[in-house]
Amino acid sequence: MIRVILAELRKLKRRTLSLSTLASVTALTGLFTWLVYFRINEPENTRRGEHISAADLSGQVGLVYGFKLVAFLLGITALCVFASQTAQEYTFGTLRNLLVRQPSRMKILLGKLISMKIFALVMVSLSAAISIAVSYAMSGTAKVDTTDWSTSSAYQLLGRTFVNVMISTVGYGIFGMILGLLFRSPISSIAIGVLWFLIIDNLFANFLTSSAKWLPGQNLFNVSEGGTPIMSYQHSLIVSLFYLVGGLGIVAILFKRRDVAN
């Protein structure tokens, strides 16, 4: 298993993927966090229709606010990376090489999953670090008091938020992996995944509000938020796990049984 993880990490380490992904994460996290502080006095300075004040940010939440804001983008990035890393084995025809050197298909699948989780961990950690750094850097300009940010309860909140964002990011990534294994094409799997989570999932949630509690995108997002009064964290975690375990189970059976004919 360790060998599969090492082999997969070698692929993930390639500059064109790792540097561009981490640079995008850095830029987006920095930009989103900076914008909140830069527009602190504007009536709509965060998500659409929402406002957060300097007083709000002076609380513990200020430490993680920017980080939570980019959770969805981290998820979409993970979806694209997981989907392309999985589906490319079919398009490049490299799966046959992997299976000759490691005939256990489940080990290949699990190794891929673990290595991509490690990649997601790096991505989420970087995002958290950038967000906190920008928040501290901008706090003076926005007149945000950071005294509460260095309390133990603020660190606990940071830890909880980190775990929630990590679960949500890996969840989106696993959806990408499922799509990659189903469609065996990076372009198709990324297109379908992004289309679903950016548009279709939200359309259902807005126009068929009763469905929101059962939609994968809404629930994964709610996990990263740590739950809301409308939808509990536990509910979202269970629904998300149901989708992910079910989906992974189906594609694992397909991957194990399907002939490798290309």
Place this chain on the structure above:
Amino acid sequence: MGTICGFVGPNGSGKTTTIRMLLGLISPSSGTATVLDENITHPEKYLPKVGALIEGPAFYPALSGRENLRVLADLGGYSVERVDELLVQVGLGDRGHSKFKTYSLGMKQRLGIAAALLPNPQLLILDEPTNGLDPSGIQEIRELLRTLAASGTTVFVSSHLLSELEMIAEYLVMLREGNVIFAGHTEDLLSAAQPIVIAKPEHAKDLDRLAEIAKASGHDSRVIGEELHIKGPAEWSPVLNRMAFEAGITLASIAAIRPTLEETFFEMTEEKK
């Protein structure tokens, strides 16, 4: 001491499908097979001792040749020294750091062969290993396969270059429509094949008359270019020469040859050139 076994058959005869089955990539619908004394239903038992190049080299374009080999070396637990050694062996020592997407077809093929050699295999399965190689590259691969066989590796190689196989393969397996039509020593196949008398009349217009003379003597023939290829033993050549002379046909040349593997292949698979 290893050996080289050629695997031949027309397109669609099932060569690649067979190779995929032997490597555990596809499941057989029926029948049984063993590789290195292990049933193919348990590829994990024999694949660590097998190297393979299937249907051309497939690697990650954005990784260098060396990194591509290291991915497979990581997977199989082979050392980085082995990777460097193989890059030199296949003539990619100075291009190992270049991205795979910048490689020529011949270089890609060499990298594929290096990947197949990673486990220092007891059995090496190669599907069209000389595709895209220039004549000197083909010669190098031929020598490499001979060296590997001499050092104890069994090489199972499918190729459309039958003249190449004729030079290196001690054994042959011939497929047609998914069925084995010959499996044995190459020499046995070639010696069992009917010899051919090649006659070239001075004037091409006499080819048809010459074919009629051969047919009257009970020998099938076919015209290839300005020559008539007649199935018949070498001892029959003087008889044909005499009959042609009596019919007023002057032969510019006449020779008896043993059919090549290519000719035998076409004969057995009933394919036209």
